[in-house]
Amino acid sequence: MKVIISKISSDFKTIVTGLFEDDKSISDYGILQGKQVIDNIKQFSNFNGSFGEFFSITSPEGKNIIVVGLGKKDEWNENKELNIGGKIYCELSRLKIKKAAILIEGNSANIAYGAFLRSFKFDKYKTKKDEKIVEVEEIAVLAKDEQLSDAEKLFECLRQEGEGIFFARSLITEPPNVLYPESYADRIKDELAKLGLEIEVLDKKQMEKENMGALLGVAQGSSKEPKLVIIKWDGTEKKEKPIAFVGKGITFDTGGISLKPSRGMESMKYDMAGSAAVVGVMHALAGRKAKVNAIGVVALAENAVDGNAQRPSDVVTSMSGQTIEVLNTDAEGRLILADALWYTQDRFSPKFIIDLATLTGAIVVALGNNEYAGLFSNNDELANNLIDAGIEVNEKLWRFPMNEAYDKIIDSPIADVQNIAPAGSGGDSITAAQFLQRFVNNVCWAHLDIAGSAWHEKGTDISPKGAVGFGIRLLNKLVEKYYEVNS
Numbered sequence: 001m002k003v004i005i006s007k008i009s010s011d012f013k014t015i016v017t018g019l020f021e022d023d024k025s026i027s028d029y030g031i032l033q034g035k036q037v038i039d040n041i042k043q044f045s046n047f048n049g050s051f052g053e054f055f056s057i058t059s060p061e062g063k064n065i066i067v068v069g070l071g072k073k074d075e076w077n078e079n080k081e082l083n084i085g086g087k088i089y090c091e092l093s094r095l096k097i098k099k100a101a102i103l104i105e106g107n108s109a110n111i112a113y114g115a116f117l118r119s120f121k122f123d124k125y126k127t128k129k130d131e132k133i134v135e136v137e138e139i140a141v142l143a144k145d146e147q148l149s150d151a152e153k154l155f156e157c158l159r160q161e162g163e164g165i166f167f168a169r170s171l172i173t174e175p176p177n178v179l180y181p182e183s184y185a186d187r188i189k190d191e192l193a194k195l196g197l198e199i200e201v202l203d204k205k206q207m208e209k210e211n212m213g214a215l216l217g218v219a220q221g222s223s224k225e226p227k228l229v230i231i232k233w234d235g236t237e238k239k240e241k242p243i244a245f246v247g248k249g250i251t252f253d254t255g256g257i258s259l260k261p262s263r264g265m266e267s268m269k270y271d272m273a274g275s276a277a278v279v280g281v282m283h284a285l286a287g288r289k290a291k292v293n294a295i296g297v298v299a300l301a302e303n304a305v306d307g308n309a310q311r312p313s314d315v316v317t318s319m320s321g322q323t324i325e326v327l328n329t330d331a332e333g334r335l336i337l338a339d340a341l342w343y344t345q346d347r348f349s350p351k352f353i354i355d356l357a358t359l360t361g362a363i364v365v366a367l368g369n370n371e372y373a374g375l376f377s378n379n380d381e382l383a384n385n386l387i388d389a390g391i392e393v394n395e396k397l398w399r400f401p402m403n404e405a406y407d408k409i410i411d412s413p414i415a416d417v418q419n420i421a422p423a424g425s426g427g428d429s430i431t432a433a434q435f436l437q438r439f440v441n442n443v444c445w446a447h448l449d450i451a452g453s454a455w456h457e458k459g460t461d462i463s464p465k466g467a468v469g470f471g472i473r474l475l476n477k478l479v480e481k482y483y484e485v486n487s
């Protein structure tokens with residue numbers, strides 16, 4: 001679908017306008033008879049402008065006018081603008097309208113962006129077109145002359161982030177027979193190299209040389225070789241320390257010998273959503289030429305089970321030198337991250353590392369689905385900045401405690417650490433984070449457990465059912481707000 005910002009014009013047959021709950025008028029920008037519209041609505045309905053409700057009339061000039069409720073004026077904000085854009089897209093789609101203009105007081109770029117984000121489609125494996133579906137082809141969000149160029153610029157910038165989100169959603173949605181470590185690494189190269197990002201791929205041999213025994217142990221039960229992809233963005237002087245994002249990229253998680261139950265196992269194709277968020281945010285940073293040096297590291301492996309698969313009770317040696325007793329092969333995310341985190345701090349000495357991972361089912365239990373992701377950190381400033389950025393873009397975080405008491409229960413009797421806490425300990429998401437912390441070497445670090453927020457069964461105003469791309473808007477905002485060099 002094409003979304004554009006356009007100057008005010010009456011060339012459109014369908015115009016979507018907005019009404020605040022507490023307002024008696026709509027702004028008509030001289031192309032609608034606002035008062036008449038309101039009078040007509042009153043004649044037929046009690047429609048009062050509550051958020052996201054729709055009402056349609058035909059204007060005296062014969063135009064199709066769709067009025068959307070904008071809710072209370074003093075609650076109107078950027079996220080509402082995005083959400084209303086998404087809701088309008090859905091309504092147009094429901095009404096089978098191919099082309100429409102949006103004429104709403106507020107930031108046109110945000111409204112356009114919301115519509116764009118909601119329009120994501122993944123239908124490449126459908127061989128027949130659904131005749132009942134009429135696709136929205138074009139939405140033009142109108143802006144006054146004096147706002148036009150600013151709105152266009154902002155939308156261009158937001159769209160760069162949007163492209164990153166669409167790329168991430170496609171990766172997450174791809175079936176695991178198509179997207180496995182090698183093909184995933186190729187997709188990253190193909191899509192990101194053209195944006196000026198530098199891509200490096202470590203293969204199994206190089207991992208062996210780096211002594212990444214934890215990552216290799218997870219991958220050894222699969223016929224697919226693991227890959228570690230390093231994505232570099234230099235947006236400012238070389239001497240600036242980079243910031244780093246690390247992502248869990250399990251392209252399918254069977255659980256290994258600690259096999260998962262069949263029911264619901266199919267959802268484990270999204271066990272690479274953390275890595276997709278890292279890829280997406282690197283895409284966004286390069287797309288908008290962010291003034292920051294950033295490193296993205298994604299650990300890609302399949303957690304499968306064959307005759308060579310690692311066994312519960314195996315001991316592996318991680319790149320850090322620490323030995324790990326693998327008591328449960330389904331706690332594999334922390335194993336691949338152990339080596340990815342160590343590698344990242346060791347090679348790049350970053351200002352901070354933020355990792356994203358669909359790490360524990362327990363975080364879904366703790367937070368419920370979708371609204372929040374779990375936050376764990378060894379640094380209050382980084383944690384608070386993340387929480388702030390999350391509130392701004394409505395990708396909310398909830399911080400969990402970490403301390404020695406949680407840490408000591410993962411000491412292993414025969415190795416340095418074990419990959420799960422003893423049965424009945426509870427707090428699985430926290431012990432998982434404690435495990436990761438042992439591999440960050442005291443670097444400033446935060447971990448986001450996105451197991452509950454990466455995939456949405458119903459969809460949201462700005463994301464259709466399925467892959468959300470959670471974390472990309474959050475991290476892009478974090479960088480923009482706190483870590484970009486001014487010039």
Ligand code: BES
Nearest residue numbers: 271328330331358359360361362420451
């Ligand atoms: N990939 C799963 C976590 C997950 C669960 C992601 C639900 C998305 C939705 C992870 O590898 C896993 O299996 N974790 C185990 C850890 C346990 C063995 C300590 C879990 O949560 O059950």
Ligand code: MN
Nearest residue numbers: 253330331332
């Ligand atoms: Mn698992």
Ligand code: ZN
Nearest residue numbers: 250253271333
């Ligand atoms: Zn997993």
